[in-house]
Each structure stands twice: as C-alpha cells, then as structure tokens.
Amino acid sequence: MATYIIRRLFFLIPLLIIMSFIGFLAINLAPGNYFDTLKQNPQISRETISEYEAKYHLDKDVFTQYFYWLVNVSKFDFGYSFAYKIPVIKILKLRLFNTFILSLSVILFTWLIAIPLGIYCAVNQHKFSDRFFSFLSFIGLSIPNFFFTLLLLYFASKTGILPSGGMHSLGYEDLSGFGKFIDLSKHLVIPTVVIGTSGIAGLQRLMRGNMLEVLRSQYVMAARAKGLSENRVIYVHALRNAINPMVTIFGGSLSGLLSGAALTEIICSWPGLGSLMLEAVRSQDLFLFAGDLLMTGFLLIIGYILADILLAWVDPRIQYQ
Amino acid sequence: MENILEIKNLHTYFFSDEAQVKAVENLNLKVKKGEVLALVGESACGKSVSAYSVMGLIDSPGKIVKGEIIFKGQDLLKLPKKKMQAIRGQDISLVFQEPGSSLNPLYTIGLQIDEMIRAHNKTASKEDRGKRILELLNKVGISNPQSRIKDYPYNFSGGQAQRIMIAMALSCEPKLLIADEPTTSLDVTIQAQIMNLFMRLRQELDFTLILITHNLALCSEVADRVAIMYAGRIVEEALIEEIFKNPLHPYTKALFASIPQAESKKARLKVIKGAVADPSAKPSGCHFHPRCPLAKNRCKVNYPEYREISPGHSLSCFEI
Ligand SMILES: Nc1ncnc2c1ncn2[C@@H]1O[C@H](COP(=O)(O)OP(=O)(O)OP(=O)(O)O)[C@@H](O)[C@H]1O
Ligand SMILES: [Mg+2]
Numbered sequence: 001m002a003t004y005i006i007r008r009l010f011f012l013i014p015l016l017i018i019m020s021f022i023g024f025l026a027i028n029l030a031p032g033n034y035f036d037t038l039k040q041n042p043q044i045s046r047e048t049i050s051e052y053e054a055k056y057h058l059d060k061d062v063f064t065q066y067f068y069w070l071v072n073v074s075k076f077d078f079g080y081s082f083a084y085k086i087p088v089i090k091i092l093k094l095r096l097f098n099t100f101i102l103s104l105s106v107i108l109f110t111w112l113i114a115i116p117l118g119i120y121c122a123v124n125q126h127k128f129s130d131r132f133f134s135f136l137s138f139i140g141l142s143i144p145n146f147f148f149t150l151l152l153l154y155f156a157s158k159t160g161i162l163p164s165g166g167m168h169s170l171g172y173e174d175l176s177g178f179g180k181f182i183d184l185s186k187h188l189v190i191p192t193v194v195i196g197t198s199g200i201a202g203l204q205r206l207m208r209g210n211m212l213e214v215l216r217s218q219y220v221m222a223a224r225a226k227g228l229s230e231n232r233v234i235y236v237h238a239l240r241n242a243i244n245p246m247v248t249i250f251g252g253s254l255s256g257l258l259s260g261a262a263l264t265e266i267i268c269s270w271p272g273l274g275s276l277m278l279e280a281v282r283s284q285d286l287f288l289f290a291g292d293l294l295m296t297g298f299l300l301i302i303g304y305i306l307a308d309i310l311l312a313w314v315d316p317r318i319q320y321q
Numbered sequence: 322m323e324n325i326l327e328i329k330n331l332h333t334y335f336f337s338d339e340a341q342v343k344a345v346e347n348l349n350l351k352v353k354k355g356e357v358l359a360l361v362g363e364s365a366c367g368k369s370v371s372a373y374s375v376m377g378l379i380d381s382p383g384k385i386v387k388g389e390i391i392f393k394g395q396d397l398l399k400l401p402k403k404k405m406q407a408i409r410g411q412d413i414s415l416v417f418q419e420p421g422s423s424l425n426p427l428y429t430i431g432l433q434i435d436e437m438i439r440a441h442n443k444t445a446s447k448e449d450r451g452k453r454i455l456e457l458l459n460k461v462g463i464s465n466p467q468s469r470i471k472d473y474p475y476n477f478s479g480g481q482a483q484r485i486m487i488a489m490a491l492s493c494e495p496k497l498l499i500a501d502e503p504t505t506s507l508d509v510t511i512q513a514q515i516m517n518l519f520m521r522l523r524q525e526l527d528f529t530l531i532l533i534t535h536n537l538a539l540c541s542e543v544a545d546r547v548a549i550m551y552a553g554r555i556v557e558e559a560l561i562e563e564i565f566k567n568p569l570h571p572y573t574k575a576l577f578a579s580i581p582q583a584e585s586k587k588a589r590l591k592v593i594k595g596a597v598a599d600p601s602a603k604p605s606g607c608h609f610h611p612r613c614p615l616a617k618n619r620c621k622v623n624y625p626e627y628r629e630i631s632p633g634h635s636l637s638c639f640e641i
Contacts, residue, residue: 126381222423225376226437226489227410230402236436240427316473317426 001312005305012301016294021066023293027286028062034082034284056080058286069290078294079287083279088291091276096295098167099272101184102261103254105192110199110253115246117200118207122242123234125212133204140201149194149267156190163187165269191268195261199253206249210242217241244315251307254299273299324391325497325529326352326375326413331388333367333374340601344370346553348388349627352497357523357530359540359561361576362550363597368533369418371550372499376415377405392497411441414490416500420483420507424474431470434458434489441493457488460525461518480511487518491526499531504539516543537580541565546633549573552598552608555627557636570636571613607638615640 035049035058053059056079057068072079078088121130156162163169167187175183214220215238223237224230262274269275273296280289312318333345345367352358360368373379375390377397390397392413397405417423424433434454438445445453458466461484474482483503490498500519504512520543523530532544540547541561548558549572557570568574575593595612598604606623610616619639627637 218417218419218422219425221373221378222415222417222486223425224378225409225415225417226440227406227408227493228436228440229406232436232440237425237428241425244427315427317475 019297024066078291081288083283083285109196114200114203118204121208122211137201140197214238214242247310251304254303322353325354327391329389332386335383342601356545359544359547360533367553413497414495418502461488497529501533559634
C-alpha cells in the first residue's frame with residue numbers, strides 16, 4: 001500500500017510538469033505581460049524594469065523562462081508576485097487555507113445531506129417522499145450556480161442576516177476565538193450553499209441509484225432469507241456496498257470542487273485559490289499564476305489518490321501491489 | 322404422512338407498466354415431512370419465484386396476489402413481518418441458485434454465518450457461535466476452517482461458496498430446506514460432490530428438502546417424489562419410481578425424451594419443440610397446448626383440472 005502511494009505520487013510529477021508548462025505557454029501567448037503596465041507608469045524607470053526582466057529571465061523565450069521556474073520550484077521557491085510584491089508561496093499558503101476551509105465546509109454540507117437523503121429515497125422508492133426529494137434534486141441541479149449566488153446575495157444584502165461576500169467582517173481581528181469562528185461560519189453559508197446545492201442533487205441521485213441496485217442484488221435477498229432484521233439488511237449489507245462506489249466519486253468531487261468553486265469564489269469574493277487564479281491572469285502576474293495552477297493541480301491529484309486509499313480501505317477485494 | 326408445508330392456490334405476479342407477469346399461477350403443492358421433493362421445470366417456469374414466495378421474499382414489483390402457504394399449521398402469508406423474519410433461516414432455509422452472488426462481497430464468511438446464528442439465537446455466546454461455525458464448515462467439507470473464517474467470499478471457488486451457503490442455511494437446523502438449483506452454476510464433478518453433501522447432511526440432520534432443478538436424471542438419484550412445473554403451475558406430481566416408469570402428462574414425457582440430449586450437452590432442457598410459454602402472455606386454456614402433440618380444441622379453451630388418477634399420482638390434462 002505504501003509503495004503504491006509512493007508510486008502514484010511519483011507519476012504525479014510528470015503530470016504536474018506538463019500542466020504547468022501549458023500554463024506558462026498560455027500566459028505567454030496572451031498579448032503583453034505584467035511589465036507592460038509598469039512601463040506606462042512614468043515614475044518607474046526603464047532601467048528598473050529591464051533589471052526586473054533580467055532577474056526573472058523574462059527577456060528570454062518561454063522555454064528558458066519555464067526551465068528557470070522549474071528549477072526554482074524544485075527548491076520550493078515559487079517566485080515572486082509582481083502585483084503583491086511578496087513571494088508567491090506566502091499568498092498560496094493563505095489562499096490554500098481559505099480554499100481548504102470552503103471545500104471542507106462544502107463537503108460536509110453536501111455529503112451529510114446527500115448520502116442520508118439518497119438512502120432514504122431508495123428505501124422509500126416510489127413513495128411520495130421519494131418523489132418529492134427527487135423533484136427538489138432536479139430543481140437543485142437545474143438552477144445555475146451563478147444565478148443562485150446572485151439570488152442569495154441579493155437576499156443577504158436585503159435582510160442583513162448574512163454577510164454578502166468576503167471571508168471576514170471588518171474588525172474580525174478584534175473578535176474572540178469563538179467570535180471569529182461564528183463570523184467565519186456566517187461568511188461560509190452562501191458560498192457553501194451555492195456550491196453544495198448542485199452537488200447534493202447529483203450525489204443524492206447517485207446514492208439512491210446505487211442503493212436501489214444493491215437492494216435488488218442477490219446477496220441482499222440472501223441476507224433477508226437468513227432472517228436478519230430489515231435494518232441489518234439495509235444498513236449493514238446493502239449500505240456498505242452502495243457506499244463503495246461513492247468513495248471514488250468522493251475523490252472526483254474533491255477535484256471538481258476546486259475548479260467548480262472558482263466562479264462562486266469570485267462572485268462571493270472568497271479569497272481562495274480559484275479567485276486568485278482570475279486575479280493572477282488579469283494582472284498577468286506570471287509566477288503567481290503558475291504557482292496557483294501547480295497548487296490546484298496538486299490538489300486535484302491528491303484528491304484522487306485519497307479516494308484510492310479510501311477505496312482500498314473499504315473494499316477487501318482491492319489490493320494494491 | 323404429515324405435511325410440513327402446503328401451498329394452496331398460490332398466485333405470485335410481477336407488475337410493470339407494460340405487462341403483468343404471472344410467474345406463479347394457481348400453484349398447489351404438498352410437501353411431506355422428511356421427504357426429498359424435486360421441483361422440476363424449464364427455465365422461467367416460476368420455480369425460484371415459488372421458493373421466494375414461501376420464504377416471504379417477494380418484493381415490489383412482485384406481489385403474492387392470492388393463496389395460502391401453510392407451514393406448521395399457520396398461514397405464512399398472514400404472519401406479521403417480525404414473525405416471518407424469525408421463521409426465515411430458523412425453520413425454513415433457502416440455498417440460492419448462484420452461490421457466487423449470494424454472499425456479500427464485503428464481509429468475511431465467518432461474520433456472515435455468525436450474524437445468522439445470532440439473529441435466531443440471541444443467547445449464544447461468542448465462543449459458542451465460533452465453535453458452531455467451525456463445526457458447520459467442517460461438516461460441509463471446507464478444509465482448515467479455522468484459517469478460513471476470516472476470508473472474504475472472493476477467496477472461495479464456486480463450489481466452496483456453495484458449501485458455505487449450505488453451511489449457513491443449516492446453521493440454525495431448519496426443518497425445511499429449499500435448494501434452488503444448488504448445482505446449476507457449478508461444473509459437473511463439483512455438482513456430484515454437492516449433491517452427495519446434501520444427501521449426507523440429510524442423514525445427519527434430518528430435514529425435509531425441496532430440490533429445485535432442471536435435471537430429471539439428478540432427481541432419480543436423490544428424490545422421493547417429483548413435481549413437474551410448467552408456466553407457473555404444477556402439471557404432474559408422483560413418486561419418483563412412478564414418474565420414471567409411467568410418466569403421463571405430455572410435458573413430462575417430453576422432458577424425459579429430452580434427457581439424453583440434456584446430458585450429452587450441458588444445455589438446459591430447451592430441446593422440447595416450441596418455446597417456453599411467455600409468462601406475461603400465456604397461451605389460453607392449457608398453457609402447454611401450443612407444444613402438445615395431443616392438443617385438442619378444448620385444450621385451447623379451458624385449463625384442465627388438477628386431479629389424482631392413482632394414489633399419489635396427480636396431473637392436469639384432458640387427454641390422459
Ligand atoms: N423481480 C422480477 N420482476 C419481474 N419479473 C420477474 C421477477 N422475478 C422473476 N420474474 C419473472 O417470473 C418468471 C419466473 O421466474 P423464475 O425465476 O421463478 O424462473 P425459474 O423457474 O426459477 O427459472 P430458472 O430455471 O431460469 O431459474 C420469469 O418469467 C421471470 O421473468
Ligand atoms: Mg430459478
């Protein structure tokens with residue numbers, strides 16, 4: 001198992017290299033760079049700019065730039081953000097933490113609602129409650145996130161119950177530990193609900209489908225034939241089997257979360273990796289962009305590896321050699 | 322002799338938007354205490370559905386529309402769920418058609434036997450149950466049981482899995498065991514071993530056995546009595562010697578005629594002329610009439626009454 005994980009991590013390296021290179025290429029193909037804006041500023045001299053360009057090898061071609069960047073990254077030096085004027089790593093750390101908080105909140109929200117709901121609907125198939133929740137799910141799936149966010153933000157600003165965007169209120173630093181937690185939680189509500197709703201709908205349906213399939217299987221019938229209680233048949237025999245495929249989905253959803261959250265992060269001005277990506281592209285802040293891309297890619301793959309480990313843990317048939 | 326089980330007028334249907342599948346229709350069957358009754362019929366004639374009906378395992382979209390299933394003097398169909406649950410596995414056990422898919426892939430076989438014993442005997446201690454599991458596995462011929470109770474179903478071959486299913490089915494010493502084609506999915510040498518196992522266990526444990534099968538040849542070796550099923554009904558029923566000596570129903574005769582081919586090829590009994598009646602659109606009158614060499618006009622209109630023509634030998638056919 002350990003060797004398997006190490007091997008997976010090892011294969012991850014070429015993948016990340018390819019991804020970051022494409023990123024580099026893309027931002028280079030876009031017209032202009034960060035210094036073009038600086039050049040408009042009469043207070044900054046030509047010499048300073050050339051100095052900068054030379055220092056970061058920006059006067060060279062894209063391959064050379066990329067090569068130097070890669071060498072630095074291997075030494076955990078992610079370069080310097082032109083816009084923030086601090087090392088990229090410092091920004092990434094903070095943003096990673098913020099995205100992590102939002103993701104965690106979304107995961108808890110979606111899974112804790114979707115899984116029990118899916119089980120409930122499968123067990124009560126064709127009854128009114130099943131139809132009702134399936135209908136809700138359908139609505140949840142069909143509302144565009146963007147529209148839903150605006151709706152909720154409008155509601156928030158009208159009623160003032162919830163903060164309309166951002167991560168902290170003014171004066172956050174002066175709050176007590178518990179006060180900080182409450183403040184953060186309030187800010188989490190809208191982005192979590194928005195990102196989570198479509199997720200809940202999809203997951204609920206998947207879980208319901210899995211559960212229905214398993215409930216029809218022969219070993220579930222055999223478990224009933226043994227004279228086990230209905231609860232044991234459903235929650236011990238069927239559920240374990242229906243949950244298993246969800247573990248793979250879990251890894252995928254970690255990854256999907258990171259990319260799908262970007263839009264919501266931007267609209268709710270949540271300072272995470274997703275909104276950072278947009279900022280970096282806009283200001284053509286090359287190293288910040290590359291660092292963000294690398295971090296996001298890394299998280300995506302970690303998500304899948306995590307899912308693999310979980311799957312091996314829950315399914316005795318899977319053994320990694 | 323005393324009847325351990327009596328199925329009266331049983332109708333089990335499956336409902337879907339397009340059709341109503343009358344899987345079992347007006348099934349009447351008496352099972353005598355201590356006997357081995359073979360239930361024989363072609364694929365899709367409703368053998369498994371009958372077994373599931375007795376076990377109370379028919380679930381939506383299926384429904385037992387009508388009938389009685391009398392076991393130990395009570396109608397199982399009228400029992401509350403909890404009572405029926407206690408009877409399943411404790412008094413009546415079922416061995417399924419495919420051993421491979423009857424075990425939950427995610428739990429050890431030890432746990433799966435243990436939970437069954439626990440369900441019916443709440444007072445047995447962990448050690449007692451452990452001992453019992455080893456004893457059972459020994460009985461069904463799993464070698465080295467101590468080392469195997471922690472194994473998962475994928476660690477076992479089909480034959481071994483069926484042995485484990487048998488051990489499980491017998492774990493609470495049921496009075497009646499229904500074995501639903503217990504050997505069909507296994508290869509021939511293993512089939513013989515499993516049948517021998519059944520017969521040995523019956524000597525030791527003294528249970529009544531309903532053996533569901535395609536295979537008439539197999540019946541001759543193990544069964545006391547045979548009931549022939551066609552399109553959801555019993556069409557003929559007699560002692561084993563009688564049915565081999567004197568098969569009367571045209572369908573039974575056709576089944577016997579097909580034995581040599583059925584043995585030479587492992588093909589199921591599909592060698593009878595014509596197709597098995599489609600349970601969602603059964604032929605009118607006697608369901609066998611489109612394939613029957615004796616069919617007359619009245620066979621197309623009315624279903625022949627099920628009658629006893631000599632002691633212990635019953636059938637439903639106008640022409641005999
Ligand atoms: N869950 C179900 N839903 C709909 N129809 C069903 C269901 N289970 C069984 N049937 C139908 O009932 C009929 C009888 O099926 P059954 O499984 O009892 O046949 P069988 O005699 O056991 O055949 P085999 O020898 O192939 O096991 C078939 O036509 C089958 O399609
Ligand atoms: Mg069957």
